[in-house]
Amino acid sequence: MTGKRVRPAEASHEQVAASLTSSVSVHYEDLLAPVYAWMMGGAEAAIARGREELAQAGLLDGRIRYAVDLGAGFGMHSIPLAQTGARILAIDSSALLLKELDAHASGAGIVLAQDDLRRFARHLHDRPDLVLCMGDTLAHLPDRSSVRKLVTTVAERLAPDGRFLVSFRDYSVTREGTDRFFSVRSDEQRLLTCFLEFGAETVRVHDMLHEFREGAWQMRVSAYRKLRLAPQWVEAQFEQCGLTVTTVVGPPGMVRFLGTRA
Ligand SMILES: C[S@@+](CC[C@H](N)C(=O)[O-])C[C@H]1O[C@@H](n2cnc3c(N)ncnc32)[C@H](O)[C@@H]1O
Structure with a gap:
């Protein structure tokens, strides 16, 4: 660039x-x-x-x-x-x-x-x-x-x-402690877990994806911001x-x- x-x-x-x-x-x-x-x-x-x-x-x-x-x-x-x-x-x-x-x-x-x-x-x-x-x-x-x-x-x-x-x-009510973690979906091959980090105006959403590949669990994490509307x-x-x-x-x-x- x-x-x-x-x-x-x-x-x-x-x-x-x-x-x-x-x-x-x-x-x-x-x-x-x-x-x-x-x-x-x-x-x-x-x-x-x-x-x-x-x-x-x-x-x-x-x-x-x-x-x-x-x-x-x-x-x-x-x-x-x-x-x-x-x-x-x-x-x-x-x-x-x-x-x-x-x-x-x-x-x-x-x-x-x-x-x-x-x-x-x-x-x-x-x-x-x-x-x-x-x-x-x-x-x-x-x-x-x-x-x-x-x-x-x-x-x-x-x-x-x-x-x-x-x-x-x-998202108007702030979640605290372990209430910020939740399982979105899971099956034998995949788990998607979400972690929410609350700011005053926005919430940072961390998605943790585990996928079972070639005999092992592999994890990828990515995050983005959402507005607290x-x-x-x-x-x-x-x-x-x-x-x-x-x-x-x-x-x-x-x-x-x-x-x-x-
Ligand atoms: C949470 S999903 C909802 C998808 C669908 N409306 C539904 O109810 O399942 C948000 C969608 O908006 C798209 N998106 C987010 N921000 C966008 C933007 N600024 N312009 C265009 N698409 C956007 C994403 O790619 C995604 O497909």
Whole structure:
């Protein structure tokens, strides 16, 4: 790489934000993306759960014509939505996850974009009836101002009566001591353990992956930062952008808001 090295004290807000976003994509590339579908209990089961989530939010009645999935991953929401006849723009920074999405979608009308989700507007070719940002993707953004900007842009771009569904993990309560460790998934070949390190505004997520290869357990560790988003704060951003919020019941620990453009 060429160019001037930026010392932290000199880095602009944009430069810090860009390097945090790149630490997320490096984490996915190095460790998480290849095992993401496994971590979610397998793609088929996860897509069935995504279908259930969308049905609970009343979004599978066939009235969505054009939707955007921000941080689409391997398509656990894009795919069931596309099966109702909607056209989908699925955007993600991980080439591997988009490739998996494409393989599972088997010809459904999904356009893929490998890009930073904050640039979604440049990929639109219509006003979406629905924008999704699911599975704690919102917390992957580098700072609160990026979240605020994203909500603003989504609200501006939505069709009249368009909806914005987000789900994110409530990290507002600090975990301490051994409560910061939890097993995400394990089987005979793999163990994924997570360790959370709480800061005031962010939580550093350390993923430890053990894989049984050639007769021995091998460990890899990678970490990235997530925002500690309080539900009340996210709700306030929606309301300030003219999105009326309904809370959709979901699994414990996750918050789901459906914002509707007035
Ligand atoms: C926790 S996963 C959620 C995936 C999917 N929405 C789900 O519910 O399973 C977060 C996804 O967002 C993607 N991602 C994170 N930050 C991103 C960014 N700034 N731009 C694009 N994709 C991003 C990751 O590559 C990953 O696929």
